[in-house]
Amino acid sequence: MVYGLGSILPRVLNFLILTSFYTSIFGPKPYGVLSELYAWLAIALVIIEFGMESGFFRFAKDKLDERKAFSHAIGLISILSLFWMGLVYVFINPISESIHYSGNQNYIIWMAWIVAIDSMALVPFAKIRQDGRPRRFALLKMFNVLINIALVITFLLIFPWIHKHTGGLPGWLYNPDLGVGYVFLCNLITSALMFVLLIPELRSFQWLFDRKFLIRLLKYSAPLVIVGLAGSINDSGDKIFVKFLTGDQGQVGIYSSNYRIAVLMMLFIQMFRYAFEPFLFKVSKDKDSGETYALVLRYFVITGLILFLITSLYIDIFKVVLLRQKEFWVGQAVVPIVLLGNFFLGVYYNLSVWYKVKDLTRYAAIMALTGAVVTIVLNWTLVPEIGYMGAAWATLACYTTMMVISYFWGRKIYPIPYQTGLLLAWTALALALYAISVLIKPENFFIRLAWDSLLMLVFIVVVGLKEKAMVQSIWQQVRNRGRK
Numbered sequence: 001m002v003y004g005l006g007s008i009l010p011r012v013l014n015f016l017i018l019t020s021f022y023t024s025i026f027g028p029k030p031y032g033v034l035s036e037l038y039a040w041l042a043i044a045l046v047i048i049e050f051g052m053e054s055g056f057f058r059f060a061k062d063k064l065d066e067r068k069a070f071s072h073a074i075g076l077i078s079i080l081s082l083f084w085m086g087l088v089y090v091f092i093n094p095i096s097e098s099i100h101y102s103g104n105q106n107y108i109i110w111m112a113w114i115v116a117i118d119s120m121a122l123v124p125f126a127k128i129r130q131d132g133r134p135r136r137f138a139l140l141k142m143f144n145v146l147i148n149i150a151l152v153i154t155f156l157l158i159f160p161w162i163h164k165h166t167g168g169l170p171g172w173l174y175n176p177d178l179g180v181g182y183v184f185l186c187n188l189i190t191s192a193l194m195f196v197l198l199i200p201e202l203r204s205f206q207w208l209f210d211r212k213f214l215i216r217l218l219k220y221s222a223p224l225v226i227v228g229l230a231g232s233i234n235d236s237g238d239k240i241f242v243k244f245l246t247g248d249q250g251q252v253g254i255y256s257s258n259y260r261i262a263v264l265m266m267l268f269i270q271m272f273r274y275a276f277e278p279f280l281f282k283v284s285k286d287k288d289s290g291e292t293y294a295l296v297l298r299y300f301v302i303t304g305l306i307l308f309l310i311t312s313l314y315i316d317i318f319k320v321v322l323l324r325q326k327e328f329w330v331g332q333a334v335v336p337i338v339l340l341g342n343f344f345l346g347v348y349y350n351l352s353v354w355y356k357v358k359d360l361t362r363y364a365a366i367m368a369l370t371g372a373v374v375t376i377v378l379n380w381t382l383v384p385e386i387g388y389m390g391a392a393w394a395t396l397a398c399y400t401t402m403m404v405i406s407y408f409w410g411r412k413i414y415p416i417p418y419q420t421g422l423l424l425a426w427t428a429l430a431l432a433l434y435a436i437s438v439l440i441k442p443e444n445f446f447i448r449l450a451w452d453s454l455l456m457l458v459f460i461v462v463v464g465l466k467e468k469a470m471v472q473s474i475w476q477q478v479r480n481r482g483r484k
Contacts, residue, residue: 017149019260022183024324025156028253030180031328035256036243037184039236040099041111046232048080048119051224053126054356055217057278060130068213073123074202076214081116088112110184117191124201129278144194151186223361230368234375234398238391241379246387255388258331261318262339264307269346272300276349277356284357290416297350299470301423302463304343305430309459312336312434313452316445334392336434341396344403351406354414363409371402426463433459 022031052073059069088095088109096105128137159174178185243252276296283289311318312335319329355363375398382390410416433455442448 018152019257019263019322020324021152021156023257023322023328026180026253027325028250028257028327030253031257032239032243032249032252032254033180034183035239035252036099036249037101037107037111039239041115042236043229043232044084044112044115045119046225046228048077048084048115049122049228050076050080051221051228052077052217053122054224054277054361055221056123056126057130057281058220058356058359059213059217060127066130069217070123070127072214072217073126074120076217077119077123081119085112085116104181107181107184110181110188114184114188114191117188117195121191121195121198124198127201129274140194140197143197144190147193148186148190151189152183155182155186220359220361223365226365227361227368230365230372233372234368234395234402237372237375238379238388238395241376241383242388242391245379245383251388254328254331255334255391257323257328258319258334259338259392261315261322261332261335262311262342263322264311265304265339265342265346268303268307269342269349272346273349280353280356293350293353293416294418297347297418298423300346300350301426302467304346305426306459308336308339308343309430309433309456311339313437313456314449316448331388334389337389337392337396340431341392341399344396344399348399348403348406351403351410353416354406354410358414360413363413367402367405367409370405371398374398374401422466429462430459 022034026034056069056073060066092105092108093102096102096108101107125137125140128140155174159169160176163169163174163176239252239256242255243249280293283292286292315332315335318335319332323329352364355361375394378394378397379391382393384390407418407420437452437455440451442451
């Protein structure tokens, strides 16, 4: 719960406040610029981080290797970051021309620095989690988001108002022509401040070079770069494809803003991953670890389907809150598709146990590459025909493919007693209820809200009756803790 609050609460604030703010001051085209460049950033981060977070967790579970893992992971990322910044400065012209930002090279430079600094902060954050200090983790994440929000509001709301009503601000302090570029600048300042706050963790760094250990670390982490790169293409490549295949930055903005309505699902998955990765290694040697993993997936599926229904059934509320200009509303049809796709991605993360505990990350690379191929082929085929809807369907197809392959592959290599029939039944029930909502949609908003709430209640009651024993057990534990 603490890790959840540390990751989900700041991100909820970031998504709710900044998405609403950006869609109120920027139209689809400027918002498309944001989405596309952050997609490139996500891809670059994977390369520079080089799988060191998972590598650190893998070897840090052995206390004798924890210091070596910390030292080698930070050292490697530092070298890659320096090399990265050198390449960006030397080749800034061809880079900016290739992605059609020749007139805004400062955007590229700022984004490159964000990649370098955030990569350097990756392992210190992982160490906080490994050391079991969720409160510090939560406070740092919260501070990160709050500072970023404060800076964005200052540069895009307060300074423009002062500039307009007081005869202007000094050029070094505020440049009205920079516009959307202030989003990147604020992110850079926030990343730099966060790196400074991680100095206490960095003080424990000691150069402990061990060639054999480095080879072990790279052997484990290198395939994860392919996994991460393919994952970034699957997760962020759709924004890039929509831009290049339609030539319309506005379509990118509409698609990306509606994709953001799936915020609850994405935040839940992110929260889960923060807690699950260290956890799965810690329980991997328990005799009942398989039952534990199966139980985790069972309740992940239930929670994920509840979030799917909440977002899909109450989409009219979400779009009003998050998408402040009606120009964005035309893309709401992508929401249930990307919601389901991200839900399947979360299931895939659950199913990743087998290749992580068995050190078979090369299999993850194969699955991720398969997903990337599906993403590229379907985007290339569908986007020119149906625009951003093609990107949404490609997302769903990609994550469904990866989930199915991982399930059947895992059954052969590391069997876990998942209750597959029950999980499929819950998924079918949720999809059936959503289909009923689409087919029977009252015109009156309040009647429609009541009708969708009834459908939501049906799912909760049916699942609650089936899971009655576990619900009672959890409730009893909560009451006992309350008494203490």
